[in-house]
Amino acid sequence: MSSQKNTATGRAFSMASMGAGIAGSYFGYLLQRVFLGEAKGKLKLKSTHVRAARRMADEMQALRGPAMKLGQMLSLQTGVLPDEILAELATLQMEAPGMHPSLVRAQVKGSLGREPEEIFKEFTSKPFAAASLGQVHHAITREGRHVAVKIQYPGIRRAIENDFSLFRTFSKPAQASGHIRKSAIDEIEEQIVAETDYLREADNIEFLADRLAPLSFVKAPRVFREYSSDKVLTMSLMTGRHLEDFLAQRPSQKVRNQMGAHLFELFHFQVYEVEALHADPHWGNYLFNDDAGISLVDFGCVKYLSHEAAAYLRSVCLYPGSTGSAHFRRLLETYYEQVGEKLLPGARRALINFAENFYRKVYPPKPDKDQLFDFSDAIFLRDFLRESKNLFRTKGVITEFIFMGRAEMGLYQTLHRLKARVPTSQIVKKIFEETQVH
Amino acid sequence: MSALTNYVMTTKKKATLKRTTRRAAAAKRPQGRRAQNKAAIRKRIVTAALSLFQTKGFDATTTKAIARKAGIAEGTVFNYFRTKEDIALHFFEQEVDQAIAAVRDNPRLRKAPIEERLFALVHSQLEFLAPYEKFIGAAFIHALKPASPLGIFSHRAQELRHRYVGFVQELLDESMPKHRHSPLTFLAPEVFWIYYLGALLYWLHDSSPGKQNTLAFLDRSLSIGVSVLKQGKL
Numbered sequence: 001m002s003s004q005k006n007t008a009t010g011r012a013f014s015m016a017s018m019g020a021g022i023a024g025s026y027f028g029y030l031l032q033r034v035f036l037g038e039a040k041g042k043l044k045l046k047s048t049h050v051r052a053a054r055r056m057a058d059e060m061q062a063l064r065g066p067a068m069k070l071g072q073m074l075s076l077q078t079g080v081l082p083d084e085i086l087a088e089l090a091t092l093q094m095e096a097p098g099m100h101p102s103l104v105r106a107q108v109k110g111s112l113g114r115e116p117e118e119i120f121k122e123f124t125s126k127p128f129a130a131a132s133l134g135q136v137h138h139a140i141t142r143e144g145r146h147v148a149v150k151i152q153y154p155g156i157r158r159a160i161e162n163d164f165s166l167f168r169t170f171s172k173p174a175q176a177s178g179h180i181r182k183s184a185i186d187e188i189e190e191q192i193v194a195e196t197d198y199l200r201e202a203d204n205i206e207f208l209a210d211r212l213a214p215l216s217f218v219k220a221p222r223v224f225r226e227y228s229s230d231k232v233l234t235m236s237l238m239t240g241r242h243l244e245d246f247l248a249q250r251p252s253q254k255v256r257n258q259m260g261a262h263l264f265e266l267f268h269f270q271v272y273e274v275e276a277l278h279a280d281p282h283w284g285n286y287l288f289n290d291d292a293g294i295s296l297v298d299f300g301c302v303k304y305l306s307h308e309a310a311a312y313l314r315s316v317c318l319y320p321g322s323t324g325s326a327h328f329r330r331l332l333e334t335y336y337e338q339v340g341e342k343l344l345p346g347a348r349r350a351l352i353n354f355a356e357n358f359y360r361k362v363y364p365p366k367p368d369k370d371q372l373f374d375f376s377d378a379i380f381l382r383d384f385l386r387e388s389k390n391l392f393r394t395k396g397v398i399t400e401f402i403f404m405g406r407a408e409m410g411l412y413q414t415l416h417r418l419k420a421r422v423p424t425s426q427i428v429k430k431i432f433e434e435t436q437v438h
Numbered sequence: 439m440s441a442l443t444n445y446v447m448t449t450k451k452k453a454t455l456k457r458t459t460r461r462a463a464a465a466k467r468p469q470g471r472r473a474q475n476k477a478a479i480r481k482r483i484v485t486a487a488l489s490l491f492q493t494k495g496f497d498a499t500t501t502k503a504i505a506r507k508a509g510i511a512e513g514t515v516f517n518y519f520r521t522k523e524d525i526a527l528h529f530f531e532q533e534v535d536q537a538i539a540a541v542r543d544n545p546r547l548r549k550a551p552i553e554e555r556l557f558a559l560v561h562s563q564l565e566f567l568a569p570y571e572k573f574i575g576a577a578f579i580h581a582l583k584p585a586s587p588l589g590i591f592s593h594r595a596q597e598l599r600h601r602y603v604g605f606v607q608e609l610l611d612e613s614m615p616k617h618r619h620s621p622l623t624f625l626a627p628e629v630f631w632i633y634y635l636g637a638l639l640y641w642l643h644d645s646s647p648g649k650q651n652t653l654a655f656l657d658r659s660l661s662i663g664v665s666v667l668k669q670g671k672l
Contacts, residue, residue: 100657110649156654
């Protein structure tokens, strides 16, 4: 099989058995859902936007998954979707088909060797949440602990790999013309495939739980390794409300500001201090508590940054001088050289414009003591998307930042929905000061 | 499937239904000591044979070797089974009977949607076969030979098929109101048998860890199949 691995057609042949077309494609599953009309009732687009745009987003939602993520990138470049919708897409989840109890049992037994009822004292066969590529069930361990058991839809990894190999073949012309970079497809595939390994996710949880300990307002689950495998992940049950329910309670401006500040600090603390971040901004992954605490769930997509990348971001964020200066230009060029990319003049202009038209506004380099950025006005979101698009168009996006960029877009979208006012630069400065030693 | 077998199948269906229920009842009846002994020996023969089929191959296994492995005289084997093919068929009958019982006797499945019940049926068959995968592969090839006693067209294999198809019909009748039956519903149980053979072939070729792809295949193909059936058209 490995000899055929390099071509998608070879891959398709290597699947050999006749059912491969049905079970061997994630994209096929998504089409199946549309065809069977299963997706309709489940569509939930949670904000107030123009009706026509919403309908368009509904169509896009039907394509959740890797296809959606790729679509997201491509639409950034081509500008076919309204900005608000793009921002919403960033927060969508990769879904998998729902599993009936018999399939859940078969999957758990195949993965852990025993049926869920034999493993746990109690196991609820109806899932309480959808997770990336699977679903989550409530259970009670023999020791009496309430846990969340995340179960992956069978065969999803292979299905995703098959889709990617096909996508690579179809997008050859776009790759040749430089519109889609091979390294970008590699990066996306690597991250998405990594999400299918729940043992890796368990590592992510333990890593981030440890490194985020200084942030007292953040809670991460505990992993139960004895009841976990690459397809089943058992964690302590997290409490809190989803963004929707949190907002439905009409929290005061003060509470929203506090929550916004916490989300903002969490993001930047991860980038600059942890050098790794929870990079799936889907709203279901954040639970809000009444004390403005944040519980994190679903650590499938954690992006680990290189030390150089974090140092570079630190040097350009809150850059005190002029963005038109030769020094700032050198900072950009040096980093691009470091990662083996050539910074084309167009991309350089796009980066400087990005810094000037977005970051300078949201993160003023010399903030007043009581500086607050108001995220309720959607203009900043449009600025962000416009400048992102320019950067894509001029081929200036560094592969390593693709997932961080999506997480950043998700953060801004959430802050916008919270209508939070956040001391942005003060928070970043505080993190810089506290972590200077690194 | 020819029109003739379809005709035979439908006329036999009622009888088959009765037979399956009788069998289930017989299984529940308390057994005498003699019968228990007989069942134990039968089980010993089947276990010994399967282990040899799996390791030595179906063709290379003799009844003599089976007797030796089971620790009984060769003549005793013949009291229970005429040939090794009979032993294999007995094993496949067990496979079908236990799968039917697994679906019928599971209270949780009683109200489950038809696609889940069919999934449970096939999955429980495959689970039963799993320890003898190598032998199943060989038996599959055997079964396609027209003259083979194991063949899908042999008399006993036909009977087994009717029992299986009858149960699928029962499941369909339970979950789909009669008045909504279309020509597709009429054909569905027969088609399901062919589908099962396809699924078995898929399972045999599935090299994914824990046969993950087979689970996905069953789930997704059954949901398509049931949806087509409910719409009454392709």
